Amino acid sequence: MTHFYYWLIEQTERQDRVGKLARLAQKDRTFPRDTDEYDKLLEHIEKLNEFNTFSEKTMEDIDLALEESFGECFRSLFQSNIDRLTTFSKQPSHMFSCSEELAERYRNAEKDGEGP
Numbered sequence: 543m544t545h546f547y548y549w550l551i552e553q554t555e556r557q558d559r560v561g562k563l564a565r566l567a568q569k570d571r572t573f574p575r576d577t578d579e580y581d582k583l584l585e586h587i588e589k590l591n592e593f594n595t596f597s598e599k600t601m602e603d604i605d606l607a608l609e610e611s612f613g614e615c616f617r618s619l620f621q622s623n624i625d626r627l628t629t630f631s632k633q634p635s636h637m638f639s640c641s642e643e644l645a646e647r648y649r650n651a652e653k654d655g656e657g658p
Contacts, residue, residue: 546583547575549615560614563607566590580612 553564567573574586587604590596596604 545619546578546612546615547573549618550611553611559603559607560611563604563611566604578616580608583608583612 547567550560550564550567553560554568555561556564570590572586574582577583584605587601587608591601
């Protein structure tokens with residue numbers, strides 16, 4: 543699953559260059575939704591420039607916004623995964639005993655020739 547486009551679209555209310563990029567992406571029907579690859583996203587931005595002839599300053603802002611938003615998006619994704627793992631590791635060990643018991647039954651059934 544790609545995360546960048548959907549994260550970016552959530553940033554449309556921001557009043558900085560990331561918000562501007564988000565609004566641009568939201569209006570652009572051809573903005574890549576199926577990739578998290580920075581190079582493909584940058585390539586798309588450069589193609590947009592061919593058709594829209596952005597000023598040099600605007601292109602610099604768009605390039606900086608893409609770099610900034612890309613890093614921010616994946617830092618937040620990384621942090622949310624760390625938070626989930628931390629929460630998971632704090633779960634009581636009795637929550638896992640059922641699956642350990644089932645695994646032991648499965649191993650025993652295999653030894654006795656009754657497994658799948």
